[in-house]
Amino acid sequence: MKERVTLDHPKEKISKQHLTEEWVGKIYTWLCIIVLIVTIFSMVYFVASRGLTTFFRGVNVWEFISGLRWQPDAKPPIFGALPFIFGSFSTSIMAALIAAPLGFCAAIFMTEIMPKYGRRYLQPVIELLAGIPSVVYGFVGLSIIVPFLRDTFPGQGLGLAAGAIVLSIMILPTITTIATDALSALPGGLKEGSYALGATRWQTIYRIVLPTTFPALMTGVVLGISRAFGEALAVQMVIGNAPFLPRSLFDSTSTLTSVITLSMGNTVMNSPHNNALWSLALILMLMTFVFVFIVRWLERRTKI
Amino acid sequence: MSAKLANRIATVVIIAVAIFIVAILAGLLGYILVRGLGHVSWDFLTSVPQSIREGGGIGPQLFNSVFLLVLTLLITVPLGVGAGIYMSEYAKANRFTDFIRLVVEVLSSFPSIVVGLFGLLVLVHYFGLGYSLFAGALALTVFNLPLMVRITEQAIRAVPKEQKEASLALGLSRWKTITSIMLPIAMPNILTGTILASGRVFGEAAALLFTAGMSSPRLDFTNWNPFSSNSPLNPFRPAETLAVHIWKINSEGLAPDAAEIAAGASAVLVIVVLLFNFTARFIGGYIHRKFTASK
Numbered sequence: 001m002k003e004r005v006t007l008d009h010p011k012e013k014i015s016k017q018h019l020t021e022e023w024v025g026k027i028y029t030w031l032c033i034i035v036l037i038v039t040i041f042s043m044v045y046f047v048a049s050r051g052l053t054t055f056f057r058g059v060n061v062w063e064f065i066s067g068l069r070w071q072p073d074a075k076p077p078i079f080g081a082l083p084f085i086f087g088s089f090s091t092s093i094m095a096a097l098i099a100a101p102l103g104f105c106a107a108i109f110m111t112e113i114m115p116k117y118g119r120r121y122l123q124p125v126i127e128l129l130a131g132i133p134s135v136v137y138g139f140v141g142l143s144i145i146v147p148f149l150r151d152t153f154p155g156q157g158l159g160l161a162a163g164a165i166v167l168s169i170m171i172l173p174t175i176t177t178i179a180t181d182a183l184s185a186l187p188g189g190l191k192e193g194s195y196a197l198g199a200t201r202w203q204t205i206y207r208i209v210l211p212t213t214f215p216a217l218m219t220g221v222v223l224g225i226s227r228a229f230g231e232a233l234a235v236q237m238v239i240g241n242a243p244f245l246p247r248s249l250f251d252s253t254s255t256l257t258s259v260i261t262l263s264m265g266n267t268v269m270n271s272p273h274n275n276a277l278w279s280l281a282l283i284l285m286l287m288t289f290v291f292v293f294i295v296r297w298l299e300r301r302t303k304i
Numbered sequence: 305m306s307a308k309l310a311n312r313i314a315t316v317v318i319i320a321v322a323i324f325i326v327a328i329l330a331g332l333l334g335y336i337l338v339r340g341l342g343h344v345s346w347d348f349l350t351s352v353p354q355s356i357r358e359g360g361g362i363g364p365q366l367f368n369s370v371f372l373l374v375l376t377l378l379i380t381v382p383l384g385v386g387a388g389i390y391m392s393e394y395a396k397a398n399r400f401t402d403f404i405r406l407v408v409e410v411l412s413s414f415p416s417i418v419v420g421l422f423g424l425l426v427l428v429h430y431f432g433l434g435y436s437l438f439a440g441a442l443a444l445t446v447f448n449l450p451l452m453v454r455i456t457e458q459a460i461r462a463v464p465k466e467q468k469e470a471s472l473a474l475g476l477s478r479w480k481t482i483t484s485i486m487l488p489i490a491m492p493n494i495l496t497g498t499i500l501a502s503g504r505v506f507g508e509a510a511a512l513l514f515t516a517g518m519s520s521p522r523l524d525f526t527n528w529n530p531f532s533s534n535s536p537l538n539p540f541r542p543a544e545t546l547a548v549h550i551w552k553i554n555s556e557g558l559a560p561d562a563a564e565i566a567a568g569a570s571a572v573l574v575i576v577v578l579l580f581n582f583t584a585r586f587i588g589g590y591i592h593r594k595f596t597a598s599k
Binding site for chain 1: 504
């Protein structure tokens with residue numbers, strides 16, 4: 001009898017200790033998850049509530065999106081955000097058009113042509129490019145690309161083209177990394193089948209490898225565009241910041257992010273100008289959702 | 305054009321592009337370092353910036369960047385590791401988990417300027433933190449958290465199942481198994497990921513413009529009382545970081561040597577980021593060798 005009691009006692013203690021430990025773990029990890037969820041909801045809520053104020057105070061949504069004139073100091077102030085929306089889309093899409101072919105070639109180099117050199121040299125290079133801070137890209141753009149464009153083409157150098165070039169280098173790592181992962185995940189049998197039929201390496205690449213991995217490659221491109229769309233400082237430094245639609249590639253213009261960066265600090269909270277800037281931030285946020293959903297859609301297609 | 309010729313041309317083009325990319329990086333780094341390093345000296349690294357005269361340094365900015373990074377990691381790592389553990393160990397395969405995954409994905413693709421604006425509205429104005437290091441650290445946490453969650457989740461998932469099962473079979477609780485068996489094994493990967501994330505945080509500027517502020521008060525580097533307003537350690541003072549400083553002098557610098565200062569500061573920033581990269585690589589490689597006894 002006595003022995004059983006002494007045996008039972010530590011067992012109970014251990015199970016109690018177990019329970020406490022489990023609860024500590026559960027509560028702690030739950031708290032972390034709750035912080036995450038609260039963060040995102042409050043972000044969406046606050047940006048949306050500030051961004052919608054403009055429209056509650058009598059600005060027409062369509063006029064805001066399609067208006068060509070942005071004159072916050074005029075009386076009454078005019079807010080037409082089309083130049084910024086156009087600037088954001090055109091720079092990021094042009095950046096993707098430059099970066100995508102380069103990134104695909106780099107990925108093919110690393111997986112199909114010279115995997116050994118690719119892993120040894122090209123991969124670290126891509127990782128380092130990803131690590132360089134955006135202000136440094138802006139600085140280099142301002143001191144190399146802008147003077148080069150100014151000397152070679154008409155215009156001041158600051159403008160769409162400079163923004164697109166700087167962004168293309170910044171999103172190259174995103175596109176390359178995802179393309180490389182997609183190409184190396186391709187089952188070997190497909191390629192071997194193609195080679196066995198007598199196809200050359202290039203025929204195999206552009207008839208078999210690229211079409212099969214196309215959705216995954218596009219995922220990388222969309223992620224790149226999304227990154228370019230949200231990039232603020234590097235673009236702001238090289239784009240010239242004129243609030244007009246550009247007339248040429250080398251004309252100064254603005255993006256959503258650049259106008260927010262420049263003006264947010266100089267406006268008073270709740271003034272019409274400030275509210276209009278928040279509306280631009282709301283557009284940025286909505287575009288983020290759109291990009292995430294395109295990426296998810298493409299990822300679903302990848303699995304099939 | 306014969307298939308063989310097309311093949312040869314394509315191969316040459318692809319190799320040329322690969323070389324071109326390597327050349328871009330070499331050119332970038334070379335330009336930044338050659339142009340910037342000439343300006344970097346002990347004096348440049350420690351003296352205060354000048355607004356109109358030349359000869360300003362980046363001392364306070366450098367300190368602010370490092371201090372902000374430490375503050376950010378102090379907040380991000382516990383939160384990110386906790387959420388990562390949840391995602392890999394506790395999350396069930398249901399809609400709620402899918403939803404959290406979507407949250408992490410959305411959070412990681414938010415433009416950093418939007419994160420900065422959120423910080424301005426909620427932290428700076430609503431919570432009344434003002435432009436401060438603390439507000440900056442919280443904004444960077446938002447920006448860094450999704451990455452940290454992903455790093456932890458992957459690292460914990462990579463722990464061999466047998467080790468987890470052996471621990472559970474010996475009667476350890478699930479939480480004890482996670483903290484004393486799985487986390488130590490996952491630690492090298494978490495550490496490498498954290499260092500790489502630190503590099504990203506160190507160079508971030510857009511999220512900080514409106515949270516940590518674009519100015520730095522006069523600091524008294526002999527006053528280490530964190531509650532005094534001119535102490536470098538006070539987390540509630542405004543703090544301009546190195547990356548923000550580079551942006552500021554490029555867009556509105558008035559000092560006659562603004563371009564040189566920008567170049568020098570960029571060189572310092574890039575060197576720090578490279579150091580983070582190489583440290584992560586070295587630690588990753590070293591621990592991999594230790595654990596796997598491979599060469």
